[in-house]
Amino acid sequence: xxxxxPETQIDSGHNDDPSSNYLTSSSGFMSWAFTLDHKRIGVMxxxxxxxxxxxxxxxxxxxxxxxxxPNGLFGDWVSLDSYNxxxxxxxxxxxxxxxxxxxxxxxxxxxxxxxxxxxxxxFPRMNLASFHLxxxxxxxxxxxxxxxGLDTGWTFxxxxxxxxxxxxxxxxxxxxxxGFSSIFTGLNFIVTVNTMRPPGMTWFKxxxxxxxxxxxxxxxxxxxxxxxxxxxxxMGERILGIGIFDPSMGxxxxxxxxxxxxxxxxxxxxxxxxxxxxxxxxxxxxxxKPIFGYTFIAYSSIAIALLGFLVWGHHMxxxxxSPMSAVIFSGLTFSVSIPSAIKxxxxxxxxxxxxxxxxxxxxxxxxxxxxxxxxxxxxLFLGALATDVHxxxxxxxxxxxxxxxxxxxxxxFVGGLYHWWPKMFGVMYNETFGRLFCAVVFFGFxxxxxxxxxxxxxxxxxxxxxxxxxxxxxxxxxxIGALTLGIGMVGAIAVLVISLFKGRKAPANPWGAATLEWxxxxxxxxxxxxxxxxxxxxxxxxxxxxxxxxxGYVKDPNAPKKSSSDHH
Amino acid sequence: xxxILADTMFFPPERSTVAGSVDGLFDFxxxxxxxxxVLIIGFMIYFVLKYYQRDGHTEAPSxxxxxxxxxxxxVIPSILVGVxxxxxxxxxxxxxxxxxxxxxxxxxxxxxNWVFKYPNGAESGDLHIPVDRDVKFLLQSQxxxxxxxxxxxxxxxxxxxxxxxxxxVRATHTTGSGLDExxxxxxxxxxxxxxxxxxxxMHRKVFVHETADFxxxxxxxxxxxxxxxxxxxxxxxxxxxxxxxxxxxxxxxxAKYPGPPLNGQWGTERQVTPRGSSSPITVTMDENYVRQSxxxxxxxIVVGRKPxxxxxxxxxxxxxxxxxxxxxxxxxx
Numbered sequence: 067x068x069x070x071x072p073e074t075q076i077d078s079g080h081n082d083d084p085s086s087n088y089l090t091s092s093s094g095f096m097s098w099a100f101t102l103d104h105k106r107i108g109v110m111x112x113x114x115x116x117x118x119x120x121x122x123x124x125x126x127x128x129x130x131x132x133x134x135x136p137n138g139l140f141g142d143w144v145s146l147d148s149y150n151x152x153x154x155x156x157x158x159x160x161x162x163x164x165x166x167x168x169x170x171x172x173x174x175x176x177x178x179x180x181x182x183x184x185x186x187x188x189f190p191r192m193n194l195a196s197f198h199l200x201x202x203x204x205x206x207x208x209x210x211x212x213x214x215g216l217d218t219g220w221t222f223x224x225x226x227x228x229x230x231x232x233x234x235x236x237x238x239x240x241x242x243x244x245g246f247s248s249i250f251t252g253l254n255f256i257v258t259v260n261t262m263r264p265p266g267m268t269w270f271k272x273x274x275x276x277x278x279x280x281x282x283x284x285x286x287x288x289x290x291x292x293x294x295x296x297x298x299x300x301m302g303e304r305i306l307g308i309g310i311f312d313p314s315m316g317x318x319x320x321x322x323x324x325x326x327x328x329x330x331x332x333x334x335x336x337x338x339x340x341x342x343x344x345x346x347x348x349x350x351x352x353x354x355k356p357i358f359g360y361t362f363i364a365y366s367s368i369a370i371a372l373l374g375f376l377v378w379g380h381h382m383x384x385x386x387x388s389p390m391s392a393v394i395f396s397g398l399t400f401s402v403s404i405p406s407a408i409k410x411x412x413x414x415x416x417x418x419x420x421x422x423x424x425x426x427x428x429x430x431x432x433x434x435x436x437x438x439x440x441x442x443x444x445x446l447f448l449g450a451l452a453t454d455v456h457x458x459x460x461x462x463x464x465x466x467x468x469x470x471x472x473x474x475x476x477x478x479f480v481g482g483l484y485h486w487w488p489k490m491f492g493v494m495y496n497e498t499f500g501r502l503f504c505a506v507v508f509f510g511f512x513x514x515x516x517x518x519x520x521x522x523x524x525x526x527x528x529x530x531x532x533x534x535x536x537x538x539x540x541x542x543x544x545x546i547g548a549l550t551l552g553i554g555m556v557g558a559i560a561v562l563v564i565s566l567f568k569g570r571k572a573p574a575n576p577w578g579a580a581t582l583e584w585x586x587x588x589x590x591x592x593x594x595x596x597x598x599x600x601x602x603x604x605x606x607x608x609x610x611x612x613x614x615x616x617x618g619y620v621k622d623p624n625a626p627k628k629s630s631s632d633h634h
Numbered sequence: 635x636x637x638i639l640a641d642t643m644f645f646p647p648e649r650s651t652v653a654g655s656v657d658g659l660f661d662f663x664x665x666x667x668x669x670x671x672v673l674i675i676g677f678m679i680y681f682v683l684k685y686y687q688r689d690g691h692t693e694a695p696s697x698x699x700x701x702x703x704x705x706x707x708x709v710i711p712s713i714l715v716g717v718x719x720x721x722x723x724x725x726x727x728x729x730x731x732x733x734x735x736x737x738x739x740x741x742x743x744x745x746x747n748w749v750f751k752y753p754n755g756a757e758s759g760d761l762h763i764p765v766d767r768d769v770k771f772l773l774q775s776q777x778x779x780x781x782x783x784x785x786x787x788x789x790x791x792x793x794x795x796x797x798x799x800x801x802x803v804r805a806t807h808t809t810g811s812g813l814d815e816x817x818x819x820x821x822x823x824x825x826x827x828x829x830x831x832x833x834x835x836m837h838r839k840v841f842v843h844e845t846a847d848f849x850x851x852x853x854x855x856x857x858x859x860x861x862x863x864x865x866x867x868x869x870x871x872x873x874x875x876x877x878x879x880x881x882x883x884x885x886x887x888x889a890k891y892p893g894p895p896l897n898g899q900w901g902t903e904r905q906v907t908p909r910g911s912s913s914p915i916t917v918t919m920d921e922n923y924v925r926q927s928x929x930x931x932x933x934x935i936v937v938g939r940k941p942x943x944x945x946x947x948x949x950x951x952x953x954x955x956x957x958x959x960x961x962x963x964x965x966x967x
Contacts, residue, residue: 389730400715
C-alpha cells in the first residue's frame with residue numbers, strides 16, 4: 067500500500083513546522099484518541115499495556131502474599147473464592163491485555179514503519195481500530211472483574227466454565243474483541259512488510275526484529291480466529307446450551323481443550339517471537355558486531371511460527387487423549403525446541419570479539435539470555451512424556467512459563483523499551499539507575515521462580531488457595547522474590563518516566579545502530595523521513611562513528627565504502 | 635554432590651515401580667540442561683568480561699556466520715532431544731498400559747470429594763492399597779474435570795465426566811503396619827486440575843498396607859452392617875445402591891427425581907395402582923410395603939409415577955440391608 071500519501075491521512079491539525087515532531091505536531095485529546103499516526107498509536111498502546119501490566123502485577127503480589135502461609139495470610143479477607151478469582155484475573159489480564167499485544171502493538175507499531183523507512187503502516191485506520199478494540203476488550207474484562215469476578219482460570223476449561231456462576235460471558239466477549247485487535251495488528255504488519263519495504267531491502271536485508279514481527283503476525287492471523295470461534299461456542303454453550311462441550315448433553319470437554327490450545331499454544335509464540343526479535347537487535351547493536359548466523363535466525367523465526375501450530379497437544383498429556391497422540395505431540399514438541407536453541411547459540415556467538423557496551427538495554431538482553439535459557443531447558447522436562455505426567459499442573463509448569471513469558475518476553479520488552487526510548491521520546495534516561503533496577507529485577511525474578519521449580523517437582527499443584535505445610539518454605543522465598551521483583555519493575559519504569567522530565571536530549575542515534583529508525587531525528591517528525599532513507603545492511607556498523615559533542619553516533623564521511631555483498 | 639542435591643531437593647520419596655525411572659529421566663535431562671546452561675552462560679560471561687567496552691578496546695572482525703558450526707549446534711541438540719523423547723515415551727506407554735489381572739479400584743471424583751470403590755463393595759474416602767501388587771485405578775468424574783495425582787507414585791490422570799480414564803501403580807513401600815491409621819505415615823493424593831471453589835482442599839491420604847493388612851481392611855470396610863448402627867448403615871446403602879439417584883430425601887417432588895420423595899413418609903397413607911388394575915387403592919408405608927417396593931417394585935405404582943425402578947433381587951440387596959434401609963427411612967423426617 068505504498069499508494070498512501072500524506073493527503074489521504076485525515077489527521078487534522080498537525081503542523082508542518084520542521085522543528086516539530088510527532089509529539090508536538092498537534093495537541094488535544096482528539097488528536098491522540100483518533101490519530102492515524104502509528105507512533106502515537108504505539109505510545110497509546112504502551113500506556114494501556116503498562117496499565118494492564120500494573121493491574122496484573124498488583125494481583126500477582128496479592129496472590130503471593132496470600133500464599134505466604136498455608137491457610138492464607140489475609141485470613142477471611144481472601145477466601146477460597148476470591149483467591150480463585152485473583153489467579154484467574156492475574157492470568158487473563160496478563161495474557162490477553164498485556165503480553166499478547168505488548169511488543170507487537172506497542173514497540174512494533176512504533177518501530178516497524180520506521181524500520182522500513184515508511185510514513186506509516188499499510189492500513190493506518192485499521193491500526194487505530196485495533197487500539198480501539200483493545201480498549202473495548204479491556205473494558206469488558208474490567209466489567210467481569212468488578213461484577214461477579216471470573217473464577218475459571220484464564221483457560222476457561224469446560225465443563226467448569228459452563229456451570230460457574232461468575233461472569234464468563236463478559237470475559238469471553240472481552241477476549242473475543244481483543245482477538246480481533248490482535249488480528250488487525252497482525253494483518254497490518256504482514257501487508258506492511260510485504261508491500262512497503264524500500265528499494266534495496268530484500269527479505270534477507272530486513273532487520274531480524276522485522277522477521278520476528280512478521281512471523282508473529284502470521285500466527286496472529288491464522289490462530290486467533292480459532293480462539294474467537296472457541297469462545298463463541300463457549301458462549302453458545304452457556305447461553306443456549308448447544309451441547310458441544312457439555313458432557314451431560316453428549317458434548318466433549320476435552321474437545322474444548324483441543325480448540326483452546328490450538329490457539330493458545332501458538333499464542334505462546336506470539337508472545338516470545340517478538341522478544342527474540344528484540345534480542346537479536348540488542349545483541350548485535352551493543353556488541354558492535356553483525357548478528358551471527360542471520361539466515362539461521364531468520365528461518366528459525368518462521369520455523370517456530372509454523373511448528374508452533376503442531377504441538378498444542380502437549381498441554382493435554384494427562385487429559386485422557388490416546389497414548390498415540392501423546393507420543394506424536396511429544397515428538398513434535400521437541401522439534402520446536404531446536405530453532406530456539408539455535409537462536410540462543412547465535413546470540414551468544416554474536417558477542418565474540420565484540421566491543422560490548424553494557425548499557426541498560428544490553429543488561430536486559432543478557433538477563434534475557436540467562437532466564438530464557440532456563441525457561442527453554444526446563445521445557446524439556448515437560449516435553450518428555452514420563453516426566454510431564456508427574457510435573458503437569460504443578461508449580462514446575464508455573465515456574466517454566468514464567469521464565470519464558472516473564473523472564474523472556476517481559477525482560478526483552480523492557481530492554482527494547484530502554485533501547486528505543488530515546489527514539490520514542492527524545493530523551494536519555496539515567497544509565498546508573500537503569501542498570502541498578504535491571505539487577506533488582508533479575509535477582510527478584512530468580513528468587514520468585516526458582517523455588518517454584520523445586521516445589522513443583524516435589525508435587526505442589528498449581529491453582530491452590532491453601533496448601534500442606536511442607537511447601538511453605540518455598541512459598542515464603544517466592545513471595546519475598548515477588549516483592550523484590552515488584553520493586554525492581556516499578557523502579558525500572560520510574561527511571562523511564564523521570565527521564566521524560568529530567569532526561570537530557572537524545573541524539574538521533576545514541577547507540578550506533580544501523581537500522582533505519584535511527585536515521586531520523588529523536589523523536590521522529592510527523593512524517594518520519596524527509597527523504598526516503600538509503601538502505602544498507604542493518605548490522606554493519608563500520609561507517610558509524612561516535613561523536614562526543616552530540617553524545618551519539620554519526621555517519622563517518624571518511625569510512626571506507628561498504629562492500630555491497632550480503633552481510634551474512 | 636550435585637546428584638545428592640538433585641535427589642533430595644527435587645523429589646518426594648520414590649514409592650512406586652515407575653518412580654525410579656521417571657526420576658532417572660528427570661536426572662538425565664537435569665544434567666544435560668545443567669551442562670548446556672553452564673556452557674551458554676559461561677561463554678556469555680566470558681565474552682562480557684573479555685570484550686566489554688573500555689578505552690583502547692575495539693571490536694575485531696570475525697566471520698558473521700559459519701555453516702559447519704551452525705549445523706553442528708543444530709544437529710547435536712536434535713539428537714539429544716531425540717534421546718529424551720525416546721525414553722520419555724517408552725516409559726509413558728508403560729505408565730498408560732495397566733498390567734493384566736491388576737486389582738481394580740474405581741475412583742469417583744466430584745466437587746470436592748473422592749470416593750474409592752473396591753471390588754468387594756467396600757468404599758472409602760481415603761485411598762487404601764496393597765503393597766507389591768498391581769493396582770489399576772478406573773477414574774470417573776461426576777461433574778467437572780478433576781485430576782488424580784499421587785506425587786510419591788509419579789502418577790497423574792484427569793478424571794473426565796462421561797468417560798473412563800485409567801492409570802495404575804505398583805507401590806513398593808508400605809506406609810506403616812496394622813489397621814490403625816495413626817501408625818501410618820500416609821502419602822498425599824491431590825486434585826491437580828482446577829475444579830472450582832474447594833479445589834485446593836480436595837486432597838486425601840493414601841495408605842499402603844501389607845497384603846494381609848489390606849485384605850483385613852477391605853473386608854472390614856465392606857461389612858458396613860456390622861460396623862455401624864442400622865440407621866447409619868441404611869444411609870450409606872441408600873447412597874451406594876443408587877436409591878438417592880431417583881428418590882429425594884428433602885421433599886423434592888419434582889420431575890428431577892423419577893421416584894417419590896421418601897422423607898417424612900413413614901406411616902403415612904398413599905394411593906397406589908396395583909399391576910393389572912386400573913383403580914388405585916390406599917396403602918400405608920410400613921415395613922412390608924417398603925420390602926415389597928424393593929423386591930417387586932412394579933407390583934404397585936404410586937399414582938402419578940411410572941414403573942421403572944430396578945428390581946432388587948437378594949443378590950443385589952440382602953435382607954439385612956433392607957432392614958437397615960427401613961431403619962434409615964424411619965429416621966428421615
